[in-house]
Amino acid sequence: MKRFSFNSLALASLIAAASLSANAATLNAGKSQLGFSFKQMGVPTEGRFKAFTANVDFDAAKPDATKAEFTVDLASIDVGSSDGNNAVKGKDFFNTASGPKATFTAKSVKALGGGKFEARGPLTMKGVTRDIVSTFTAKTAGAETTLEGTFPLQRLQFKIGEGAWDDTDAIADLVTVKYKFVLNGK
Amino acid sequence: MQRYSSAQIALHWLIALLIFSAFGLAWYFGSVEITSPATFKLKGSLIVWHKWVGITVLALVLIRLVLRVVRGAPAALPNQPAWQVKAAEATHYLLYALMVALPVIGWLLTSAKGYPVVLFKLVQLPDLVGKDEALGKTLQDVHEFAAYTLLALVALHAAAAIKHHFIDRDDTLKRMLPSSSSRKNGL
Helix, strand or coil: CHHHHHHHHHHHHHHHHHHHCCCCEEECCCCCEEEEEEEECCEEEEEEECCEEEEEECCCCCHHHCEEEEEEEHHHEECCCHHHHHHHHCCCCCCCCCCCEEEEEECEEEEEECCEEEEEEEEEECCEEEEEEEEEEEEEECCEEEEEEEEEEEHHHHCCCCHHHHCCCCECCEEEEEEEEEEECC | CCCCCHHHHHHHHHHHHHHHHHHHHHHHHHHCCCCCHHHHHHHHHHHHHHHHHHHHHHHHHHHHHHHHHHHCCCCCCCCCCHHHHHHHHHHHHHHHHHHHHHHHHHHHHHHHCCCCCEECCCEECCCCCCCCHHHHHHHHHHHHHHHHHHHHHHHHHHHHHHHHHHHCCCCCHHHHCCHHHHHHHHC
């Protein structure tokens, strides 16, 4: 029953994390999504990350006070085929063996009006840190808040695709990240 | 001798050429293993071209089917054994069916694999099914099986045409050849 003990360990640490930061909501991993789209050979392709965690303290009424940290398990990437998944974990792409995580910290969040917000902060991936800007919407229903948004990033800035993989005719530089984070509790 | 219309003749040979190109592209990309950016790009281009050729065949075959209904086909030459006339007819219908089915299955499989068709890098065709890796694999098997069935039928079809032309020395094949070359043959 190894699996069981791992699960209860994960649950225990989740509870611990939640109680440590009393203000932060917990991420509903089952309902949340972190995907991306890009073009290969001119053909739009979708991918996603299956494992990510978030520590978010967001109040639509006080966006300036937002505290949010996201961690993505890069090895949980799914680009649609097992060959592709193995390739993108390799050295030339995410190099998950030496840098398994990507992190984003929201440094500032401001309201744009109409339920829209703009988050700004550093994204660190493969040893490279760059500020990104993302617009998102926030919807609250009962104890559940859903943050949904996108942001563009240039993969070559993060050395995703080194050497001759920098050919943007084969794989476009622009990657659009799409996310939906469902938060429970406040 | 009653001949197919010039539009039917042009479409027949153009589609034949495209079908052989589709096979060539498929065999080529099937042999390319992605080991480098160059092989990735090569394989990607070959697959993209294969899809373009397939969708073009689909469009041309649909035009051909309309012409077939509107203009019909020349009757079989007289004094042919009935079973051969029936076999030829059955082969023609199966060829039409597969020429429609193969591109459609290919379109389904590429939709299921999550790689839409962007025709000539210009128009993105709608996905016929949602992304489903297992379904994509199954459809790929069906696509390959149907392709080899088509190839076998094409071989039978071509063998029959060659037999009529060179052994029976009748006009069966000439009905599907451009009239200028048949005039030369007619000398």
